[in-house]
Amino acid sequence: MKVTVVGAGAVGASCAEYIAIKDFASEVVLLDIKEGVAEGKAMDLMQTASLNGFDTRITGTTNDYSKTAGSDIAVITSGIPRKPGMTRDELIGINAGIVKSVASSLLEHSPDTILIVVSNPMDTMTYLVHKTTDLPKNRIIGMGGALDSARFKYRLAEAMEAPISDIDGMVIGGHSDKGMVPLTRHATRNSVKVSEFLTPERLEQVAADTKVGGATLTKLLGTSAWYAPGAAVSGLVQAIACDQNKMFPCSALLEGEYGLNDISIGVPVILGKNGIERIVEIELDEAEMAKMKESAEGVSATNGLLQV
Numbered sequence: 001m002k003v004t005v006v007g008a009g010a011v012g013a014s015c016a017e018y019i020a021i022k023d024f025a026s027e028v029v030l031l032d033i034k035e036g037v038a039e040g041k042a043m044d045l046m047q048t049a050s051l052n053g054f055d056t057r058i059t060g061t062t063n064d065y066s067k068t069a070g071s072d073i074a075v076i077t078s079g080i081p082r083k084p085g086m087t088r089d090e091l092i093g094i095n096a097g098i099v100k101s102v103a104s105s106l107l108e109h110s111p112d113t114i115l116i117v118v119s120n121p122m123d124t125m126t127y128l129v130h131k132t133t134d135l136p137k138n139r140i141i142g143m144g145g146a147l148d149s150a151r152f153k154y155r156l157a158e159a160m161e162a163p164i165s166d167i168d169g170m171v172i173g174g175h176s177d178k179g180m181v182p183l184t185r186h187a188t189r190n191s192v193k194v195s196e197f198l199t200p201e202r203l204e205q206v207a208a209d210t211k212v213g214g215a216t217l218t219k220l221l222g223t224s225a226w227y228a229p230g231a232a233v234s235g236l237v238q239a240i241a242c243d244q245n246k247m248f249p250c251s252a253l254l255e256g257e258y259g260l261n262d263i264s265i266g267v268p269v270i271l272g273k274n275g276i277e278r279i280v281e282i283e284l285d286e287a288e289m290a291k292m293k294e295s296a297e298g299v300s301a302t303n304g305l306l307q308v
């Protein structure tokens with residue numbers, strides 16, 4: 001199993017590290033345009049192999065796509081991150097050009113690969129890859145909901161003073177401060193609805209904190225987060241590489257599901273060896289459906305800024 005990660009920055013390197021530590025891939029190739037950076041990070045990570053007990057071979061390359069040939073899965077993290085006070089949408093001008101050319105170079109050398117898009121604004125970057133490649137829709141996956149759901153579970157556990165392993169919950173919708181739809185009504189602590197433990201006001205606060213999870217970290221760090229994003233990507237890569245049939249909310253191209261068309265947005269999907277094995281349509285109540293519709297309108301407006 002060969003995995004390429006384009007962009008050896010904060011998220012790319014973290015993602016490569018988690019993939020290696022989980023030890024399910026034979027090879028991870030890191031690629032970056034900055035001379036020597038991918039090679040350096042790959043070497044540094046390889047020097048953790050005997051310490052962390054993995055056999056995955058990590059190599060780095062400066063923009064040489066021939067080294068990525070035959071990748072089963074390729075992750076796109078190349079592009080600029082936001083700074084405090086910015087929205088993810090503001091990154092579109094620079095990142096659209098990068099994502100489009102990276103996807104095309106990857107496919108030239110790995111025509112059968114499954115692409116995972118991470119660069120922001122992620123739903124729109126995922127849509128861009130759908131529009132500019134001829135890959136079937138199951139092979140283009142946007143990562144956002146897995147991260148947002150991890151943050152939702154963190155906030156729920158914090159509010160309940162419970163261990164995170166007790167919590168289950170999911171965030172769908174667009175990966176943006178306003179567009180996320182935390183499914184509070186469906187969240188549970190060991191199968192018991194979280195509303196049994198928390199007041200409606202506290203649950204609203206949890207949802208609000210979840211939605212600005214990325215912005216909160218960006219303010220603290222001066223740039224956006226990387227540990228949880230890297231871990232979330234590694235979860236998707238593992239589900240595909242190991243044909244796990246695991247369910248994650250991912251940005252997927254919709255054709256009528258949830259009443260939406262011609263948009264890539266976060267919905268629950270089953271991930272296996274073919275990428276998106278299927279989209280899961282869960283029953284949403286009127287309020288949840290209205291939030292999803294509003295979220296989709298936001299993503300569509302950003303998609304409208306693309307020149308494709």
Ligand SMILES: NC(=O)c1ccc[n+]([C@@H]2O[C@H](COP(=O)([O-])OP(=O)(O)OC[C@H]3O[C@@H](n4cnc5c(N)ncnc54)[C@H](O)[C@@H]3O)[C@@H](O)[C@H]2O)c1
Nearest residue numbers: 007009010011032033078079080081118119120122143229
């Ligand atoms: N979808 C998500 O949940 C999520 C989570 C975190 C970050 N992000 C996004 O991921 C992207 C990367 O974030 P980061 O913190 O790793 O940024 P970073 O600046 O640390 O790393 C980005 C890397 O991309 C490289 N790069 C730029 N253009 C390239 C090209 N054409 N080819 C190859 N490499 C190129 C840069 O040299 C840099 O090393 C940002 O757009 C950020 O907003 C998304």
Ligand SMILES: O=C(O)C[C@H](O)C(=O)O
Nearest residue numbers: 082088120214215224225
């Ligand atoms: O917040 C960001 O800009 C990066 C990423 O989308 C995140 O949610 O951490």
